[in-house]
Amino acid sequence: MSSTKSLPSTVRALLQADPKSTNVTLVERPLPSPNLEKGEHLMRVYAVSPCAGELTWAGMVDTPGKEIITCDDVAGVVVTAPENSPFQAGDEVYARTSYWRAGCARDYAIATTEELARRPQNLSWAESAATALSAETAWQALFKHAGIGKFDSPNWKGKRILVTGASGCVGMWIVQIASLTGAEVVGTSGPSNVDFIQSLGAKEALNYRTCNFKEWAEEKVENKVDLVIDCVGGKSLEGAWWCVRDNGLVIGIREPPEAKRPESLTASNVKDLFFIMEPSGADLAEVTKLIEQGKCRPIVDSVWPLEHFQYGYQRVESGTTRGKVVFDLMMNTRKV
Structure with missing residues (x-):
């Protein structure tokens, strides 16, 4: 566990306000509050990756009460964690999180113990975010x-x-x-x-x-x-x-x-x-071994700062990408 006293009260987030529309806006939202009893971790998000077609899912699947924050592929650093979790504050992790919760295109996001894996140390943050779903x-x-x-x-x-x-x-x-x-x-x-x-x-x-x-x-x-x-x-x-x-x-x-x-x-x-894949940190950990052995790798098509999300989504839906599009939430403060 780690203290949240120094964390901001609000975060940037990509919000799809209307499930019947594919419009997305960059808004301020309250800092997410993890439920530690349910194995939830608070992460500082470094990068996320959108998925082709994801803006149409909300119009096809009934998700009552869910705030539609986009992007479920994420890489970041654990901020707070349950005491018995193998992932603790400061750990660098990545995951595909459940679609049934709000997504990860925000400065801080939630992931569960079962979804998380330690990210490969031979990948960039963008490459890490591009890996999990695929x-x-x-x-x-x-x-x-x-x-x-x-x-x-x-x-x-x-x-x-x-x-x-x-x-x-x-x-x-x-x-x-x-x-x-x-x-x-x-x-x-x-x-x-x-x-x-x-x-x-x-x-x-x-x-x-x-x-x-x-x-x-x-x-x-x-x-x-x-x-x-x-x-x-x-x-x-x-x-x-x-x-x-x-x-x-x-x-x-x-x-x-x-x-x-x-x-x-x-x-x-x-x-x-x-079949539709089910988020699994255990499966992702197996992939991590292969990546760190240099046997396979993700491909990143392009990287965009969060503020340029419109261009990123246009690229995703263009049908001409080779690899994943990534939103880098730290792009304004460090090199990709």
């Missing part, structure tokens, strides 16, 4: 939902994985982590990102603009994959179904795969599932 989604897709085994399981050796949207924020993490297991990774991307995803560990890169997935899969039996992880949805997901072999699995993180299953698909006993 890396945890990749980790959970591979090691909680694929059913092949844990990270170090020999069952991954020789498995083939198709990742659609492999140059996207989640896709690039799936490519990096999956390639470390010994699996063969095939990634899809636009033509400008083919070399990029191969540099991340993909054995093969497919240009989704010119590749006919059905023809590619039928070209030779070796092209078929055991696991599809779709990060795009739509036509990419529909095409990816043709690539999975008998007894394979299709995982979707954008939409349920079953809705895009081709009626004439001939592969047998193919299962599918859709």
